Amino acid sequence: MTKTLRSFERSLPMTLLQTREAVMKKFIPSLKAYDLTSQQWRVIRALEHESNLDMSTLALRCHLLMPSLSRIINHLDKRKLIERQAVDSDQRRSIILLTEQGLALFEKVAPKSVERYVEIEEKYGVRKLELLYELLDDLIKTLEEEDS
Amino acid sequence: MTKTLRSFERSLPMTLLQTREAVMKKFIPSLKAYDLTSQQWRVIRALEHESNLDMSTLALRCHLLMPSLSRIINHLDKRKLIERQAVDSDQRRSIILLTEQGLALFEKVAPKSVERYVEIEEKYGVRKLELLYELLDDLIKTLEEEDS
DNA sequence: TAATAATAGTTAACATGTTAATCAAATGCT
DNA sequence: AGCATTTGATTAACATGTTAACTATTATTA
Numbered sequence: 088m089t090k091t092l093r094s095f096e097r098s099l100p101m102t103l104l105q106t107r108e109a110v111m112k113k114f115i116p117s118l119k120a121y122d123l124t125s126q127q128w129r130v131i132r133a134l135e136h137e138s139n140l141d142m143s144t145l146a147l148r149c150h151l152l153m154p155s156l157s158r159i160i161n162h163l164d165k166r167k168l169i170e171r172q173a174v175d176s177d178q179r180r181s182i183i184l185l186t187e188q189g190l191a192l193f194e195k196v197a198p199k200s201v202e203r204y205v206e207i208e209e210k211y212g213v214r215k216l217e218l219l220y221e222l223l224d225d226l227i228k229t230l231e232e233e234d235s
Numbered sequence: 236m237t238k239t240l241r242s243f244e245r246s247l248p249m250t251l252l253q254t255r256e257a258v259m260k261k262f263i264p265s266l267k268a269y270d271l272t273s274q275q276w277r278v279i280r281a282l283e284h285e286s287n288l289d290m291s292t293l294a295l296r297c298h299l300l301m302p303s304l305s306r307i308i309n310h311l312d313k314r315k316l317i318e319r320q321a322v323d324s325d326q327r328r329s330i331i332l333l334t335e336q337g338l339a340l341f342e343k344v345a346p347k348s349v350e351r352y353v354e355i356e357e358k359y360g361v362r363k364l365e366l367l368y369e370l371l372d373d374l375i376k377t378l379e380e381e382d383s
Numbered sequence: 384t385a386a387t388a389a390t391a392g393t394t395a396a397c398a399t400g401t402t403a404a405t406c407a408a409a410t411g412c413t
Numbered sequence: 414a415g416c417a418t419t420t421g422a423t424t425a426a427c428a429t430g431t432t433a434a435c436t437a438t439t440a441t442t443a
Contacts, residue, residue, distance in 0.1 A: 099355070099364075100258050100273065105298060106371045107251040109378040114248065124398065125248065142422060150253060155399055157423055162398085179408050179421045207247070211377045215370060216247075222367045223254045229359045230257040272428065290392060303429055305393055310428085327391040327438045 113207065117199035121192060126151060128196065130159055131185065134169065135193045138184045141174070145183060168192060261355065265347035269340060274299060275307055276344065279333065282317065283341045286332045289322070293331060316340060 111125060118128050126149070133148045134140065140148065146156045160183060163169045168189035174180040185193065208216060259273060266276050274297070281296045282288065288296065294304045308331060311317045316337035322328040333341065356364060 099352070100255055100262065101277070101298060102368060102371050103251055103255040103258060106375055107248055107255065108298075109375045110248050110251060113378060126399065129249070143420095150249060150256075152400065152402095153422065154401075154424080158398075161423095177409070177421080181422085204247070207378070210380075211374055215373070219367075219370045219374065220250060222363060222370065223250050225363070226359055226367065227254055227257045230261060230355070232358075274429065291390090300430065300432095301392065302394080302431075306429075309393095325391080325439070329392085 110207070113203045114200060117196065117203065121196055123192075123196065126155065127159055127163060128200075130156070130163065131168065131189060131193055132197075134183060134185045135190065135197075139172075139182050141180045141182055163189070258355070261351045262348060265344065265351065269344055271340075271344065274303065275311060276348075278304070278307055278311065279316065279337060279341050280345075282331060282333045283338065283345075287320075287330050289328050289330055311337070 115125060118125060123131070129149045129151070130145065133145060137148075142153065142156060142160070145151075145160075146153050149156065151159070160169060160171075164171065166188075167186055170184055170186050171181045172184065174182055263273060266273060271279070277297045277299070278293065281293060285296075290301065290304060290308070293299075293308075294301050297304065299307070308317060308319070312319065314336075315334055317331055318334050319329045319331055322330055
């Protein structure tokens, strides 16, 4: 077996990274205008979608590790975009929800994100985008099944 | 227009991120066995592929920003895996090359990466992988063209 | 040629990714 | 009840991503 490593330009992780970077470039400017990182925005979106989540659940929803989420929530708390509420039944847990300010910010930013997304759909094609999602989901499934 | 944001699970940046994470999980263990991060490995591969590159060119090849590369090269220098050489014609520039140790490390790690890659090809299918590359490259091109 | 602008690279500052250590509260077990 | 274990969350430590500031050198150009 004399197979060698793929050349750089075509390595799988690299291509995925590049693609993500290219996509993010479209969304980041509108976020930065409101002083948000893409991760902070992800958390806000998650909370708008479903409120009163504890940290662990929120981490799963946002695909963030707990230490990252912990810092992000701290930051958003200082900016009063979210609030923590104690849980009576379990003192370790706390539940996170958007403040009115946080919700207001969501309402301002969301339309801009939608715009960008529609742009991408139009230029690239909805059909191809759907196919891409399928292939990616399938790859994820394949890789995770393999975890033996 | 009442289009709303895609639900989380299906946002494009998120799906790309997840996929990359899933792929990296396959490669990271063999790298960690040699105390390498994926970025450090990327630099080593780049230098094995083509030596005597200056920092800027290397950054392009590895899709790293200069500050990141600067730190990585420093680190690899301390580990004596690479060497810097002055360039007479331009004192600002320096040229990077693998040391024998660096090359030896490459030779040890590369086969393990190839193994993982072949595994992925086999489980997922070469045909589908090629299609995925095409779609990703195409998306990148679309997004970059749009930069107006 | 002297002042200015551009270029290569590093450093700084801050946010995140990642693993390990830590802490308090809850659960299980005897 | 008392003690070990597990769990939810934070903190620590280090590498990277990202933008801006900075340094030294080279190129421009007035």
